[in-house]
Amino acid sequence: MTRTSDETTPDIEVHQLSVWYGQTPALRNVNLNISAGQILAIIGPSGCGKSTFLRVLNRMIERFSDVRVEGTVRVGSFNVLDDHVDVTQLRRAVGMVFQHPNPFPMTIFDNVAYGPRIFGMRSSTQLRKTVEDSLKQAALWDEVRGKLRRGAGTLSGGQQQRLCIARALAVNPRVLLLDEPTASLDPVSAAKIEELIVQLKSQYTMVIVTHNLQQAARVSDLVAFFEQGRLIEMGNTQEMFTAPREKRTEEFLTGRFD
Amino acid sequence: MKIDKVMDRVTHTVFALFLVVWLSVAGIIVWGTWRFISHYGFLSPILSSRWNPLAGQFGLWPFILGSLTVTVLAVVIAFPGSLALSVLGSRILQGIWRRYFVRLLMVFVSVPSVLYGWWGLIVIVPWVRRLSGTSGYGMLSASVVLGLMILPTFSILSLEAIRQVPESYVEGSVGLGATEDQTLWRIILPAARPRLVQAALIAVARGLGETIAVQMVIGGQIGGPGLLHPAATLTTQLLTDLPFLPPGVPGHDVLDFMAFDLMVLMTIIVWLQMRIGSWRYE
Ligand SMILES: Nc1ncnc2c1ncn2[C@@H]1O[C@H](COP(=O)(O)OP(=O)(O)OP(=O)(O)O)[C@@H](O)[C@H]1O
Numbered sequence: 001m002t003r004t005s006d007e008t009t010p011d012i013e014v015h016q017l018s019v020w021y022g023q024t025p026a027l028r029n030v031n032l033n034i035s036a037g038q039i040l041a042i043i044g045p046s047g048c049g050k051s052t053f054l055r056v057l058n059r060m061i062e063r064f065s066d067v068r069v070e071g072t073v074r075v076g077s078f079n080v081l082d083d084h085v086d087v088t089q090l091r092r093a094v095g096m097v098f099q100h101p102n103p104f105p106m107t108i109f110d111n112v113a114y115g116p117r118i119f120g121m122r123s124s125t126q127l128r129k130t131v132e133d134s135l136k137q138a139a140l141w142d143e144v145r146g147k148l149r150r151g152a153g154t155l156s157g158g159q160q161q162r163l164c165i166a167r168a169l170a171v172n173p174r175v176l177l178l179d180e181p182t183a184s185l186d187p188v189s190a191a192k193i194e195e196l197i198v199q200l201k202s203q204y205t206m207v208i209v210t211h212n213l214q215q216a217a218r219v220s221d222l223v224a225f226f227e228q229g230r231l232i233e234m235g236n237t238q239e240m241f242t243a244p245r246e247k248r249t250e251e252f253l254t255g256r257f258d
Numbered sequence: 259m260k261i262d263k264v265m266d267r268v269t270h271t272v273f274a275l276f277l278v279v280w281l282s283v284a285g286i287i288v289w290g291t292w293r294f295i296s297h298y299g300f301l302s303p304i305l306s307s308r309w310n311p312l313a314g315q316f317g318l319w320p321f322i323l324g325s326l327t328v329t330v331l332a333v334v335i336a337f338p339g340s341l342a343l344s345v346l347g348s349r350i351l352q353g354i355w356r357r358y359f360v361r362l363l364m365v366f367v368s369v370p371s372v373l374y375g376w377w378g379l380i381v382i383v384p385w386v387r388r389l390s391g392t393s394g395y396g397m398l399s400a401s402v403v404l405g406l407m408i409l410p411t412f413s414i415l416s417l418e419a420i421r422q423v424p425e426s427y428v429e430g431s432v433g434l435g436a437t438e439d440q441t442l443w444r445i446i447l448p449a450a451r452p453r454l455v456q457a458a459l460i461a462v463a464r465g466l467g468e469t470i471a472v473q474m475v476i477g478g479q480i481g482g483p484g485l486l487h488p489a490a491t492l493t494t495q496l497l498t499d500l501p502f503l504p505p506g507v508p509g510h511d512v513l514d515f516m517a518f519d520l521m522v523l524m525t526i527i528v529w530l531q532m533r534i535g536s537w538r539y540e
């Protein structure tokens with residue numbers, strides 16, 4: 001996984017981003033940068049726009065009707081909000097993992113091979129290698145080797161979530177978006193996913209939405225705190241947790257939030 | 259409380275009545291079938307092709323073949339259109355357009371079958387006549403009419419089948435960079451397949467039982483082989499021979515046997531349909 005981006009230009013650059021659902025604003029003038037290989041954790045109360053922000057980064061937002069997006073967003077070489085951007089290539093480069101594991105109703109193998117096949121990989125040796133590599137990367141290989149022809153539904157919830165991560169990794173993305181990836185899992189499975197995220201650090205730029213503040217503290221390099229569609233504060237994880245600049249952030253982190 | 263009790267009694271009574279009627283109909287058919295079989299056997303009338311009930315010849319094979327051919331062909335004809343309409347109604351049209359579309363399909367479902375038959379008579383039969391040089395009456399015309407008749411039902415059932423596919427599959431696919439088309443062919447339709455097959459089977463059951471619309475365009479007699487000659491199905495022949503074989507006439511029992519064969523075919527379809535309903539992807 002060699003990344004050619006140099007350290008100085010950020011991998012993700014968001015400038016004056018605003019989003020409306022109909023007349024209701026969901027994000028207002030958000031500005032932030034993330035360097036390649038960093039993990040940004042997004043925290044904030046329910047409904048503050050965290051998922052909305054993630055879905056802008058791979059344009060999944062436009063699947064909702066009546067959405068308006070303004071501002072500029074750059075991810076790698078993609079000018080995300082440009083009308084002429086190749087959305088399939090953008091989404092290939094910006095993988096997404098959802099709150100509820102959503103493997104396709106197919107075999108484990110076909111799940112992981114789905115993306116590569118979409119992008120034209122036909123050779124079965126190549127596919128096998130890609131599937132194996134992706135499953136290894138997602139720390140699932142040891143549990144599923146020899147069972148690749150089984151239905152994905154036979155896996156446990158945590159395994160399914162790692163399968164979804166493997167599926168996203170199989171198309172060789174640059175960025176991974178994770179929307180509360182452990183929220184629907186038991187603590188042991190959640191811990192495994194967390195461990196995996198830490199392992200994948202530096203290979204991928206990641207944005208993770210989480211309601212679990214300890215999790216944010218454990219995995220991330222940067223933390224962004226959103227409230228009512230605004231980015232209240234963003235900073236280095238350790239500083240955010242020990243000495244937040246904003247009062248609202250401090251109240252949220254200490255649970256004195258109304 | 260009181261109303262509940264009344265309602266309870268009403269439902270029970272209605273159910274009991276239904277059961278009695280159903281059982282007596284089934285009983286009459288089974289009884290006639292039994293008398294028929296004990297005289298003429300079970301397999302030989304099914305496999306024979308000579309039909310002259312007044313002379314004691316009861317070959318049902320042409321009608322069974324007619325029923326199966328017309329029905330299967332009708333479903334084959336209706337399938338592409340139904341699939342296209344169901345995709346249109348579930349994935350392409352949005353909001354009120356989708357609602358109006360479904361309502362329109364409902365209207366077509368409720369058109370009485372005699373109107374479809376009439377349309378077949380004035381449009382399809384002349385059309386087949388011109389293209390083939392035959393009379394135009396036959397299994398091909400019947401299949402087209404029946405195909406068009408089951409199209410709306412088939413479409414609505416397929417539309418429901420597609421709507422049952424969880425949006426999370428679609429998001430997963432699109433999120434990887436798949437286009438809507440790729441997602442449709444590789445995720446949505448395969449995931450909906452068991453229910454689509456169920457929809458097709460319901461359409462088959464519907465087609466197998468249809469009488470009037472088919473009778474109007476199929477020609478109503480045993481003609482030559484092939485789709486372009488007059489033919490008959492189990493249901494249309496039942497209708498044709500009913501006046502000639504009133505109860506008491508020797509040979510009347512064959513009508514019960516034909517009804518019985520229809521019931522067996524239907525039961526097989528229902529059974530298949532239930533088997534598929536329990537298909538689960540592990
Ligand atoms: N598809 C949509 N149509 C209309 N409004 C929406 C839609 N999705 C989200 N919203 C609204 O936009 C705001 C932000 O939603 P978003 O899902 O981004 O919040 P969130 O921070 O992810 O919340 P949670 O922590 O509950 O997941 C909320 O007020 C929500 O009700």
Ligand SMILES: [Mg+2]
Nearest residue numbers: 050051052179
């Ligand atoms: Mg959310």
